[in-house]
Amino acid sequence: MRKILLGTTAAVGAALLAPMAAEAQEAPTVRVGGYFRAYYGYTQQNGQAPTNVSMGGLSGGPNDSNAQLGNTFASARNGHNDFSTDAEVHVFVNGKTANGLTYGAVIEIEFDSSEGTVRSDARRAFSRKTGAAIDEMYAFIASPTLGQIRFGDEDGPFGGLMNVGWVSNFGTGGAYGDFESFIVRPTRTGTTPGSVGDNTKIIYLSPQFFGFDFGLSYAANEGEGEDTGCLNSFASLNCDRVYAATGIAGNGRSHDQPGRMNEIQWAARWRGSVAGVGLAVGASGMFSQVVRDISATGVITRNLRNPELYQVGAQATYMGFTVGGGYMWGNTNYYYIPTLRGDKDMSMFFGGASYTAGPFTVGANFYSGQYAGTAFTPANANGQRRWAYSIGATYRLAPGLDLLAEFVRQEMKEPGVSALIPTGNLAPGSSGDVRDRGKASVFLTGIRLAF
Numbered sequence: 001m002r003k004i005l006l007g008t009t010a011a012v013g014a015a016l017l018a019p020m021a022a023e024a025q026e027a028p029t030v031r032v033g034g035y036f037r038a039y040y041g042y043t044q045q046n047g048q049a050p051t052n053v054s055m056g057g058l059s060g061g062p063n064d065s066n067a068q069l070g071n072t073f074a075s076a077r078n079g080h081n082d083f084s085t086d087a088e089v090h091v092f093v094n095g096k097t098a099n100g101l102t103y104g105a106v107i108e109i110e111f112d113s114s115e116g117t118v119r120s121d122a123r124r125a126f127s128r129k130t131g132a133a134i135d136e137m138y139a140f141i142a143s144p145t146l147g148q149i150r151f152g153d154e155d156g157p158f159g160g161l162m163n164v165g166w167v168s169n170f171g172t173g174g175a176y177g178d179f180e181s182f183i184v185r186p187t188r189t190g191t192t193p194g195s196v197g198d199n200t201k202i203i204y205l206s207p208q209f210f211g212f213d214f215g216l217s218y219a220a221n222e223g224e225g226e227d228t229g230c231l232n233s234f235a236s237l238n239c240d241r242v243y244a245a246t247g248i249a250g251n252g253r254s255h256d257q258p259g260r261m262n263e264i265q266w267a268a269r270w271r272g273s274v275a276g277v278g279l280a281v282g283a284s285g286m287f288s289q290v291v292r293d294i295s296a297t298g299v300i301t302r303n304l305r306n307p308e309l310y311q312v313g314a315q316a317t318y319m320g321f322t323v324g325g326g327y328m329w330g331n332t333n334y335y336y337i338p339t340l341r342g343d344k345d346m347s348m349f350f351g352g353a354s355y356t357a358g359p360f361t362v363g364a365n366f367y368s369g370q371y372a373g374t375a376f377t378p379a380n381a382n383g384q385r386r387w388a389y390s391i392g393a394t395y396r397l398a399p400g401l402d403l404l405a406e407f408v409r410q411e412m413k414e415p416g417v418s419a420l421i422p423t424g425n426l427a428p429g430s431s432g433d434v435r436d437r438g439k440a441s442v443f444l445t446g447i448r449l450a451f
Helices: 002-016 119-126 159-163 178-182
Strands: 026-045 049-055 071-073 081-096 102-110 133-143 148-152 199-203 212-221 261-274 277-290 292-294 306-319 321-330 346-356 360-371 383-398 400-413 437-450
Touching: 026 102, 026 178, 049 306, 119 199, 159 199, 159 212, 159 261, 178 400, 178 437
Parallel strands: none
Antiparallel strands: 026 081, 026 437, 049 071, 081 102, 102 133, 133 148, 148 199, 199 212, 212 261, 261 277, 277 306, 306 321, 321 346, 346 360, 360 383, 383 400, 400 437
8 A cells, every 4th residue: 555655655746747838937935924812711620629649750859849759749729820832833834836836835934842840940940831842843746736745843734734524613622622731630631643653754645536535644753853763872662663663562553653654645536516505525545554663683563563554534614604523433543653562443423513604603613532551451341432522613803813702611531540540540539449430621712912
């Protein structure tokens, strides 16, 4: 499949570069855009006041100002109120060749490269929570009759570019939006198209033919950017190209470990209008291999299952109303993490609706999924459940300037998983207390400026 995809992409690329009728050539132009958003959030969440929670790996040493008992925090309390700001600067480069092809690049610079920092780091260095990093960056070449090729760090057809049924055009996106900035892990981790990742890939997006279009992408691994050989003097788990390493044996992986290799995404959809109703239907999928495990004796085995996912969706728009929904299923865990053989497959329903009248848009959406979770056993056959629902509104105050408000409720449950087990950690509680259900409610309001 990998050879077929690369061969097809090469053929399309050759067609795009073939001679065409001469047109006026345009030198590349550069435009700067982006957004800024500022929100107030009120959060209610269990697990915001843990006691006797082991945090040994975060100790700052003997001079650490955090009160600790050995490697254990005695207690911590989170309040309900907070502000959250975020911004991105986007650079758009566009040009046109003499034969009519368009080309260019997109570079998105974000200012939230880390989820946060402990106070000791903030005192002796800059706050990494607002550090600059590259979100997406890719180059493209396109023809109106042959389609577009993109190469770089970007979403794929399955991972955000061609999905159908995810209604999120109100507030910050509701159950798929920015409420996660206000809540404590792990409740906020969702399984939505954009969370597949921007790993470096080559993408082909076709033009529309009688309302139909399709897309394909290939990524060698989950890595982004340069230095794919990694900074170590030897091959290690931190190298993008690693295909086998010691310790790839658990259900899923930590966030600093590579997981998917030779990833292929595909999508197909139809968009049109019937009796004045705008319609869209689509199907997509993702296949990949996983990093294999190296035993103490040097034997290489595949302990995790190769992820295989599918998604179908549909939506309709009429007189300002939009309704959509769909279904995703496959052998991945939550957040597209590979699973062990014998683990429960994931399944997820999603849907939403919105109404736009002039500058106002109101809407609601939800998702509900079942996954293998963190401690899947035959006795825990139901695995883990995650679900969320929301309602929100947006008011267009001026071109590019929105006022918004929304309420989101998100929950997760994994029977029998104690909060004190590091792999569970659903809702930290008192010593010996098994609290296997994480719950969070967020009301947020604020402004968003796109420029």
